Structure formats: structure tokens, C-alpha cells
Amino acid sequence: MRSNLQATDFKYVNCHCCGKFQDPNKHHAQALAISEVRLIDKRNTIKRGLFSCGPVHKRVVLQSICMASTRVCPFIEDFYESHADAKEDNVGVLLLNLGGPETLSDVQPFLFNLFADPDIIRLPRLFRFLQKPLAQLISVLRAPKSKEGYASIGGGSPLRKITDEQAHAIKVALKLKGIPVNVYVGMRYWYPFTEDAIHQIRRDRITRLVVLPLYPQFSISTTGSSLRVLESAFRKDAYLSKLPVSVIQSWYQRDGYVKSMADLIEKELQKFAKPEEVMIFFSAHGVPVSYVEYAGDPYKDQMEDCICLIMKELKARGVNNNHTLAYQSRVGPVQWLKPYTDEVLVELGQKGVKSLLAVPVSFVSEHIETLEEIDMEYKHLALESGIENWGRVPALGCTASFITDLADAVIEALPSATVMSSSGSIPGDDYDDPVRYAIKMFFGSILAFVLLLSPKVILFFRSHL
Numbered sequence: 369m370r371s372n373l374q375a376t377d378f379k380y381v382n383c384h385c386c387g388k389f390q391d392p393n394k395h396h397a398q399a400l401a402i403s404e405v406r407l408i409d410k411r412n413t414i415k416r417g418l419f420s421c422g423p424v425h426k427r428v429v430l431q432s433i434c435m436a437s438t439r440v441c442p443f444i445e446d447f448y449e450s451h452a453d454a455k456e457d458n459v460g461v462l463l464l465n466l467g468g469p470e471t472l473s474d475v476q477p478f479l480f481n482l483f484a485d486p487d488i489i490r491l492p493r494l495f496r497f498l499q500k501p502l503a504q505l506i507s508v509l510r511a512p513k514s515k516e517g518y519a520s521i522g523g524g525s526p527l528r529k530i531t532d533e534q535a536h537a538i539k540v541a542l543k544l545k546g547i548p549v550n551v552y553v554g555m556r557y558w559y560p561f562t563e564d565a566i567h568q569i570r571r572d573r574i575t576r577l578v579v580l581p582l583y584p585q586f587s588i589s590t591t592g593s594s595l596r597v598l599e600s601a602f603r604k605d606a607y608l609s610k611l612p613v614s615v616i617q618s619w620y621q622r623d624g625y626v627k628s629m630a631d632l633i634e635k636e637l638q639k640f641a642k643p644e645e646v647m648i649f650f651s652a653h654g655v656p657v658s659y660v661e662y663a664g665d666p667y668k669d670q671m672e673d674c675i676c677l678i679m680k681e682l683k684a685r686g687v688n689n690n691h692t693l694a695y696q697s698r699v700g701p702v703q704w705l706k707p708y709t710d711e712v713l714v715e716l717g718q719k720g721v722k723s724l725l726a727v728p729v730s731f732v733s734e735h736i737e738t739l740e741e742i743d744m745e746y747k748h749l750a751l752e753s754g755i756e757n758w759g760r761v762p763a764l765g766c767t768a769s770f771i772t773d774l775a776d777a778v779i780e781a782l783p784s785a786t787v788m789s790s791s792g793s794i795p796g797d798d799y800d801d802p803v804r805y806a807i808k809m810f811f812g813s814i815l816a817f818v819l820l821l822s823p824k825v826i827l828f829f830r831s832h833l
């Protein structure tokens with residue numbers, strides 16, 4: 369329904385993009401082309417409506433209005449007071465990612481940063497002083513194997529380049545939707561570090577920030593770890609501690625992501641001679657079982673939910689292939705989530721599966737575990753085990769529908785930006801449980817000392833890392 373009401377009929381407009389109540393005629397030119405808004409008319413009545421904001425002519429036109437949802441606004445004077453001198457909105461989007469070594473000489477220091485993270489090697493707090501020596505030891509022992517992997521994919525990780533491309537694409541998508549933003553990339557273990565991105569956000573005097581981890585599912589070891597870095601930086605800084613922030617903790621359940629994954633799978637299936645006979649093999653990055661069972665990591669549940677959603681979407685399109693989920697990339701001697709990708713591939717081959725489509729599902733860019741582990745190691749193993757036709761779904765990267773959906777996720781998150789709390793709301797902070805804490809302290813200390821002191825254990829690790 370189009371209404372003949374004009375902007376001049378209203379005192380204030382509150383849009384999804386800036387979250388502020390403003391004079392509609394002075395409303396900054398950044399609103400969505402058409403956005404749902406709340407309006408306050410001259411009788412101080414709140415109305416809901418669709419507004420289109422003309423960025424060029426700085427003119428707002430009411431498209432339609434729902435007269436049913438009206439009520440008198442009791443806070444009108446407060447709105448006036450608090451928004452009379454409102455500054456221009458300066459929105460930032462911070463993409464969080466893991467980071468990867470760009471050259472072979474980066475590999476060992478990158479691994480050091482990774483293993484020095486208390487969310488990757490979870491020692492009891494009292495024994496955290498062992499974290500760095502342990503990280504040094506493990507990184508040195510692991511480096512030769514990792515270097516081989518990175519050498520085989522061109523001498524470094526493509527993660528920085530792809531993440532920068534995604535950042536640019538999200539910025540462009542948001543601009544097209546009428547929301548100019550600065551997009552920042554913050555890596556956890558290599559350049560550009562999260563701390564550098566935070567520094568830049570501070571310098572740019574961002575007024576609202578959306579944090580978007582580039583992991584579809586939440587894990588303590590990935591999103592959780594990056595959020596801890598953010599929380600601690602924000603706690604220490606007067607400006608950042610007042611910055612309204614909205615964190616998108618996971619987004620595997622979003623329609624745009626699920627549909628984009630289904631599109632890629634459908635497309636790859638068509639490359640097989642008999643697409644309906646292909647086993648869809650989801651391969652997710654693993655985490656140690658203890659993360660899920662003792663630390664409350666929602667990663668496994670979210671992963672299973674994610675696979676269900678993608679398969680449901682495929683079924684709705686008439687794709688009824690068999691599918692399975694397994695976990696890859698385990699490191700070290702502890703139990704990781706099962707079943708393991710390598711073991712399932714062998715079993716499937718033995719059971720007579722002839723065609724298999726591997727779908728990496730925990731990450732949205734190509735990286736060492738898709739390019740080396742899946743494309744080389746697992747492919748080789750599968751073919752050796754009797755699978756004859758092998759395919760692999762590419763990572764989403766800058767797929768247009770996916771980027772558009774991430775841009776929408778940012779827009780939806782903006783209105784809920786609030787000052788970041790340090791309330792320990794990130795899953796995995798279980799150090800307050802005294803029994804668990806004591807058990808971990810005991811075993812953690814034994815493990816750390818044994819690892820540091822015993823040459824036999826070092827040899828053992830050398831063959832397992």
C-alpha cells in the first residue's frame with residue numbers, strides 16, 4: 369500500500385541501518401533503499417512503515433505504513449535530547465579468521481602462535497606458564513610436516529588473499545544495499561592480526577561494529593578464541609569499551625549459506641556420469657572430543673544441524689543422494705571427534721561405493737586442508753580404497769549469493785549492537801568448575817612436564833604431529 373504521507377509528516381525516523389531516531393529530512397544518506405522503520409509523528413505516536421531513503425536527493429518518502437501498530441511514545445523528549453547532536457554513524461565490520469603462513473619460513477612462528485593459544489592447548493590456568501615453552505616445542509616438532517604441506521600448495525597459505533577478497537566483496541555488497549562500511553580483517557595466528565585490526569578500528573573512530581567470524585559453526589578453538597582476544601582488548605580500552613558491538617557467533621543456519629552450499633553441491637554432482645549414485649561426503653575440521661564433552665563446545669551439534677539443513681535443501685530440490693559426515697585434520701595423541709575422514713573413506717571403498725563427492729564444510733575459503741589434505745591425501749586414499757570417481761566441492765570464497773547473505777547478516781545484526789560485556793558468555797570458560805579445574809590441573813601439569821622433559825615422548829610426538 370502506498371501512502372501519500374511525506375517525510376515532513378514525521379518528527380523522527382528510526383531506521384535499521386543507523387538505529388537512531390533522527391529528523392527524516394536530515395537523515396543521513398546511508399539507509400537501506402527500502403527499510404522497515406519506526407516513525408514518530410507530530411502527535412508523538414510510533415508507527416511502523418517502509419521508508420525509502422533517497423541518498424542522492426537526501427529525501428525520504430514513505431512507501432507504506434501499518435496504522436495498526438501505533439502507540440503514544442512516552443520518551444519523545446528523551447529521544448530529542450539524546451539525538452539532537454547525534455554524530456554521523458561510522459559502521460565497521462570486523463571479519464575474524466584463522467590466518468595462515470604466507471611463506472615457508474612463516475610456518476614455525478605461525479604454529480607457535482597457534483599452539484600458544486590457550487583455546488588450542490587448554491592447560492589449567494595455574495599451569496599457563498608452560499603454554500609458551502610447550503608451544504615452542506610442538507611448533508618446532510610439527511614444522512617440517514606442515515612445511516611439506518604448505519610447499520605442496522605453492523609455498524604458503526592462500527587464506528589472507530581470499531579473506532581480503534571476501535572483505536572487499538562484503539564492502540561492495542553493503543554499499544549496494546545503501547550501507548557504506550569499513551571492513552577489517554583480523555586473523556588469530558598470522559598477519560593481519562586481530563590486534564592490528566582493532567587498532568585500525570580505533571583510529572577510524574568507528575561508532576558501531578559488527579563482528580563476523582568467517583567460520584559458519586562456532587567452536588571454542590576458532591570463533592571462541594578470536595572473541596576472547598577481542599574481549600580482552602575491548603576491556604582495556606576506554607573508547608572500545610564504549611563501542612556498540614554486535615557479534616554474529618555462528619551463521620550456518622542462514623538460508624543464504626545453506627542454499628549457496630546446496631548450489632555448489634548440485635553443480636559438482638552434475639559432473640559425474642551418474643550423479644544420483646554419488647555419495648555426498650561432508651568433511652569437517654575436527655576438534656578434540658574433550659572440547660565437546662567437557663568444555664561445552666557446540667561445534668559438533670552445530671555441524672550436524674548444518675548438514676541436516678543442507679541435505680533438507682537438496683531433498684527439496686529433488687536431490688536424494690546418500691550422505692555422510694566425518695572429521696579431518698586431527699593433531700596429536702588425544703581423541704578427536706569421530707568418525708575420522710581417512711577411516712570412513714577406506715570403509716566406503718571397501719563397501720563398494722564407487723563415486724564420492726567431498727564437501728569441506730567448516731570453512732569458507734580454500735586452505736591447506738582442502739588443497740592438500742582433501743585434494744591430495746584423501747583423494748589418493750579414496751582411489752586406493754576402491755572409489756573410482758572422485759569430486760570435490762570448492763569452498764564458497766566470493767560466491768555472489770553467499771556474500772550477499774553475509775552482507776544481510778551484517779545488516780540484521782546492526783540494530784542489536786551494544787557495549788561488549790566481559791561476562792564470560794563464550795562457551796569453553798570452564799575454569800570456574802573446581803572439580804574439573806583440579807583434574808585438568810593435575811593431568812595438565814603431568815603432561816606438560818613429561819612433554820618438556822622426556823626424549824621418548826618427544827620421539828612419540830614427532831611421529832604423531
Ligand SMILES: C=CC1=C(C)c2cc3[nH]c(cc4nc(cc5[nH]c(cc1n2)c(C)c5CCC(=O)O)C(CCC(=O)O)=C4C)c(C)c3C=C
Pocket residue numbers: 466467468469479482487488489510513514525526527583587589590653654655656699730731734735736737
Ligand atoms: C573450523 C575450522 C577449524 C577448527 C575447528 C580448527 C581446530 C584446530 N586446529 C588445530 C591445529 C591446526 N590447524 C591448522 C590449520 C588450520 N586450521 C583451520 C581451521 C580450523 N582449525 C584452518 C582453516 C587451517 C589452515 C590455515 C591455512 O594455513 O591454510 C594447523 C596448521 C596446518 C597444519 O600443520 O596442519 C594446525 C596445526 C587444532 C589443534 C584445533 C583444535 C583444537
Ligand SMILES: [Fe+2]
Pocket residue numbers: 653697
Ligand atoms: Fe586447525
